[in-house]
Amino acid sequence: xxxxxxxxxxxxxxxxxxxxxxxxxxxxxxxxxxxxxxxxxxxxxxxxxxxxxxxxxxxxxxxxxxxxxxxxxxxxxxxxxxxxxxxxxxxxxxxxxxxxxxxxxxxxxxxxxxxxxxxxxxxxxxxxxxxxxxxxxxxxxxxxxxxxxxxxxxxxxxxxxxxxxxxxxxxxxxxxxxxxxxxxxxxxxxxxxxxxxxxxxxxxxxxxxxxxxxxxxxxxxxxxxxxxxxxxxxxxxxxxxxxxxxxxxxxxxxxxxxxxxxxxxxxxxxxxxxxxxxxxxxxxxxxxxxxxxxxxxxxxxxxxxxxxxxxxxxxxxxxxx
Amino acid sequence: xxxxxxxxxxxxxxxxxxxxxxxxxxxxxxxxxxxxxxxxxxxxxxxxxxxxxxxxxxxxxxxxxxxxxxxxxxxxxxxxxxxxxxxxxxxxxxxxxxxxxxxxxxxxxxxxxxxxxxxxxxxxxxxxxxxxxxxxxxxxxxxxxxxxxxxxxxxxxxxxxxxxxxxxxxxxxxxxxxxxxxxxxxxxxxxxxxxxxxxxxxxxxxxxxxxxxxxxxxxxxxxxxxxxxxxxxxxxxxxxxxxxxxxxxxxxxxxxxxxxxxxxxxxxxxxxxxxxxxxxxxxxxxxxxxxxxxxxxxxxxxxxxxxxxxxxxxxxxxxxxxxxxxxxxxxxxxxxxxxxxxxxxxxxxxxxxxxxxxxxxxxxxxxxxxxxxxxxxxxxxxxxxxxxxxxxxxxxxxxxxxxxxxxxxxxxxxxxxxxxxxxxxxxxxxxxxxxxx
Numbered sequence: 001x002x003x004x005x006x007x008x009x010x011x012x013x014x015x016x017x018x019x020x021x022x023x024x025x026x027x028x029x030x031x032x033x034x035x036x037x038x039x040x041x042x043x044x045x046x047x048x049x050x051x052x053x054x055x056x057x058x059x060x061x062x063x064x065x066x067x068x069x070x071x072x073x074x075x076x077x078x079x080x081x082x083x084x085x086x087x088x089x090x091x092x093x094x095x096x097x098x099x100x101x102x103x104x105x106x107x108x109x110x111x112x113x114x115x116x117x118x119x120x121x122x123x124x125x126x127x128x129x130x131x132x133x134x135x136x137x138x139x140x141x142x143x144x145x146x147x148x149x150x151x152x153x154x155x156x157x158x159x160x161x162x163x164x165x166x167x168x169x170x171x172x173x174x175x176x177x178x179x180x181x182x183x184x185x186x187x188x189x190x191x192x193x194x195x196x197x198x199x200x201x202x203x204x205x206x207x208x209x210x211x212x213x214x215x216x217x218x219x220x221x222x223x224x225x226x227x228x229x230x231x232x233x234x235x236x237x238x239x240x241x242x243x244x245x246x247x248x249x250x251x252x253x254x255x256x257x258x259x260x261x262x263x264x265x266x267x268x269x270x271x272x273x274x275x276x277x278x279x280x281x282x283x284x285x286x287x288x289x290x291x292x293x294x295x296x297x298x299x300x301x302x303x304x305x306x307x308x309x310x311x312x313x314x315x316x317x318x319x320x321x
Numbered sequence: 322x323x324x325x326x327x328x329x330x331x332x333x334x335x336x337x338x339x340x341x342x343x344x345x346x347x348x349x350x351x352x353x354x355x356x357x358x359x360x361x362x363x364x365x366x367x368x369x370x371x372x373x374x375x376x377x378x379x380x381x382x383x384x385x386x387x388x389x390x391x392x393x394x395x396x397x398x399x400x401x402x403x404x405x406x407x408x409x410x411x412x413x414x415x416x417x418x419x420x421x422x423x424x425x426x427x428x429x430x431x432x433x434x435x436x437x438x439x440x441x442x443x444x445x446x447x448x449x450x451x452x453x454x455x456x457x458x459x460x461x462x463x464x465x466x467x468x469x470x471x472x473x474x475x476x477x478x479x480x481x482x483x484x485x486x487x488x489x490x491x492x493x494x495x496x497x498x499x500x501x502x503x504x505x506x507x508x509x510x511x512x513x514x515x516x517x518x519x520x521x522x523x524x525x526x527x528x529x530x531x532x533x534x535x536x537x538x539x540x541x542x543x544x545x546x547x548x549x550x551x552x553x554x555x556x557x558x559x560x561x562x563x564x565x566x567x568x569x570x571x572x573x574x575x576x577x578x579x580x581x582x583x584x585x586x587x588x589x590x591x592x593x594x595x596x597x598x599x600x601x602x603x604x605x606x607x608x609x610x611x612x613x614x615x616x617x618x619x620x621x622x623x624x625x626x627x628x629x630x631x632x633x634x635x636x637x638x639x640x641x642x643x644x645x646x647x648x649x650x651x652x653x654x655x656x657x658x659x660x661x662x663x664x665x666x667x668x669x670x671x672x673x674x675x676x677x678x679x680x681x682x683x684x685x686x687x688x689x690x691x692x693x694x695x696x697x698x699x700x701x702x703x704x705x706x707x708x709x710x711x712x713x714x715x716x717x718x719x720x721x722x723x724x725x726x727x728x729x730x731x732x733x734x735x736x737x738x739x740x741x742x743x744x745x746x747x748x749x750x751x752x753x754x755x756x757x758x
Contacts, residue, residue, distance in 0.1 A: 179575040
């Protein structure tokens with residue numbers, strides 16, 4: 001998304017750049033001004049994206065932090081300052097954090113997702129037949145919008161629906177309440193999430209793998225290394241930064257799951273996540289102040305976990321030769 | 322990627338709210354009905370959720386009728402598909418039409434900020450039902466066009482096939498009837514519509530029916546434990562619990578579908594659903610679309626009798642209000658009054674008119690034939706009830722707590738009916754105490 005924004009936002013600035021350059025003029029002061037303009041140019045380029053970033057990310061976050069110290073109900077013109085009351089309310093009621101158990105399912109699923117993505121990225125980086133077709137097929141789910149994914153899988157998981165029929169074809173009889181059985185609901189939803197986001201991970205890995213110089217494989221093959229050994233000793237070390245980035249995204253992503261469970265179950269049947277709970281607080285119980293405080297807590301948690309991860313697995317520069 | 326959702330939610334929170342800082346003070350000037358129709362003039366915009374009535378031109382016809390009496394008023398309609406969402410956002414500005422429906426999510430005590438008072442509550446309540454639902458400090462801010470009776474929409478053919486002719490008189494009889502239906506027909510005896518959720522909130526509208534008491538909803542404000550034995554909520558939620566616990570509901574509630582349910586009850590695959598009288602005509606259309614007899618769809622009251630008669634509480638549908646910032650309040654009021662009392666819109670759609678003394682529509686003929694007592698639900702203390710409800714985070718008008726009830730009943734969540742009712746009672750009592758103290 002950011003990429004699109006940037007390109008669009010830079011459009012006008014680039015146009016300005018391509019206008020005929022001012023005629024060269026003799027004399028020192030002119031040159032000084034040109035240097036100053038030159039120093040200004042990158043900022044002109046940055047202005048549009050920065051303005052958008054400020055307006056749609058930092059300003060709302062600042063506002064949200066402001067709301068988290070009030071008892072605002074979301075519509076009334078009046079709101080009063082209540083200090084840290086919302087935060088003490090959050091901390092003193094551990095039940096509000098029980099929903100993070102659900103995130104565990106998504107976290108576990110994201111490990112599976114990364115493993116699958118690595119596997120497919122590796123296989124497709126070699127000369128597989130129809131590799132471009134497979135790349136497209138695997139990446140495709142990520143392009144479908146989340147609401148559509150939710151509805152498709154609602155039919156998929158219905159009793160006697162697509163999944164049950166498929167299972168019957170391979171001989172596994174029985175009706176399962178994929179979303180109705182509380183033990184199956186969260187794994188089912190996490191499965192949808194794997195299906196949807198695996199392609200993205202795969203493309204990230206694939207990009208990184210393609211930057212590995214081919215002569216390394218040739219050398220390895222000459223030394224008699226098989227595919228697994230090539231993966232273990234060439235590919236995996238070379239794309240380590242991307243893998244660790246994927247893990248950071250996986251952890252923060254599984255804490256902030258929202259779309260898929262919200263559309264498919266609305267948080268019923270024990271599938272409520274922290275973000276769904278926050279949305280309910282804000283729009284169902286008119287506690288926008290408290291909801292803002294939970295959003296701030298989630299933000300802090302994610303920043304904290306990311307920081308810890310970076311400390312445990314510091315970024316290393318990978319030298320490819 | 323998914324982290325974007327947090328930002329998205331945060332941004333939405335702000336977007337919805339950022340503009341609410343303003344809110345020019347409403348003057349409190351009464352939008353009075355004009356004394357001489359010929360003298361009223363001006364253009365008014367009416368916001369409506371009935372985009373279908375705009376599309377088929379029936380609203381235009383009403384406007385033409387209206388112009389025969391009020392030639393100087395020009396009425397323009399604006400249909401909002403997602404009425405709740407869009408209207409609430411527009412109300413952060415001053416431009417939200419001249420006549421509009423009051424969004425459900427707006428709490429009553431905020432009405433004076435947004436709407437012009439329509440008059441004294443004592444005078445208006447003599448003429449219209451449900452005025453207490455929109456009264457703040459003795460002034461009425463909204464008038465309903467139609468009322469809704471609550472009850473079970475059921476497929477008469479299926480019930481008769483199972484050999485049941487009379488309405489059940491007690492919850493136990495109702496359960497027994499559903500069991501007979503399960504045994505004798507292929508139909509699913511009861512459909513919860515759990516996935517879409519909002520149909521479950523209709524159960525709350527039954528408050529007052531089991532006890533046949535119009536003040537039952539108000540009493541929630543003073544009741545410490547609304548889910549204790551003998552109370553309305555106990556009877557209502559207890560009945561739903563038994564239906565699900567005895568496996569009389571659909572096998573997988575989590576994948577239900579509201580639109581499908583209309584065809585299912587129409588074709589007799591589903592025997593009954595708890596809804597409002599507004600649903601009857603929709604279900605009949607569903608039956609027709611499924612190639613069955615629309616007259617199979619019938620309506621029955623909550624299975625409790627007092628002195629041999631049934632009871633059904635009536636609640637208002639959307640209430641119409643006049644924008645406090647409107648420049649043509651007189652014209653707006655003229656339209657509002659004319660639409661509710663003269664247009665005949667309620668009768669033509671088979672709804673219950675909110676005008677006192679209006680006859681019941683055909684869809685509820687069975688109710689009048691069986692002398693069902695119809696009592697308008699009073700909501701004088703709705704402000705307090707809402708406050709307790711929101712503070713307790715139960716949400717009696719939302720689907721969440723009843724979905725949990727269904728989960729417990731079908732064994733998908735821990736606990737049983739008593740433990741859950743105990744938990745709800747605890748939350749309610751705590752919130753009431755915090756607010757009162």
